[in-house]
Amino acid sequence: MDNLQRKHVLVDLECPVCGSDMESVAHCVLFCPVAWAVWRGSPLSLRVSELPSSSFADFFDAMCTELGKAQLELLCTLSWRIWGSRNDAHWNGRRAHPQQIIEGGMNYLMDYQRAQKSMERGSRAVQMHSETKWKPPDERTVKINVDGAIAEQHRVFGVGAMARDHCGEVLATMAYQGRVVAAAKIVEAYLGNILLDCKLLMSSFLHCQVKHVRQTGNAVAHELAKRELQGEGDEFLRDEIPDYLAPFATRDKLSM
Ligand SMILES: [Zn+2]
Secondary structure, three states: OOHHHHOOOOOEEEEEOOOOEEHHHHHHHHHHHHHHHHHHHHHOOOOHHHHHOOOOHHHHHHHHHHHHHHHHHHHHHHHHHHHHHHHHHHHHHOOOOOOHHHHHHHHHHHHHHHHHHHHHHOOOOOEEOOOOOOOOOOOOOOOOEEEEEEEHOEEEEEEEEEEOOOOEEEEEEEEEEEEOOOHHHHHHHHHHHHHHHHHHHOOOOOOOOOEEEOOOHHHHHHHHHHHHHOOOOOOOOEEEHHHHHHHHHHHHHHHO
């Protein structure tokens, strides 16, 4: 918030949760009375007001050296839930009780850990593959190629994805362009939670496998992401293929 204000973007500087103080990431996630109560009442039992950190990044750095893996997972989940409840207050006027945030976070983490265990047991592990050309999935499976690209100096990122069947027929194409708005360390902290979401969603499929492939085996998604980065592509999700991608998809089909 204070960053946006420095850039002369008009924002509401009052915290939507407690209605006082100038809102900043540190206030929202650490020092707001609701956040403070979450940290104090959670199994981490942290007294954030006694910590030397004045920014969320410093707090996160300090905790990384102090806490173990399981505690850090809880810390990331609770930070994300506190941020979510701040958004809920801002956009929907809803106020969550600290205990609700703690229980919601702990339930979410338990679901995630269960999903993680079932993935370790099953066939859903992430695999490294050296596929140098596109390979079709089997008959009952849809293959989605995904790629992302980032231009740090312009603070822009692009994401592209294409879903195809076992014949190499295109089922859907997606492209998205976004702006990097938060400090890298905070982005990293929240990326962990996006991964949690992906893993939970994956666990709802009967069979789901993630593979890393070489760029030559991922040409369509790479091209989509690159176009978004250059600002040449528009954002879309559709069941057809953009003209500029046709040669890449045809090449994949011919290599089958
Ligand atoms: Zn507040």
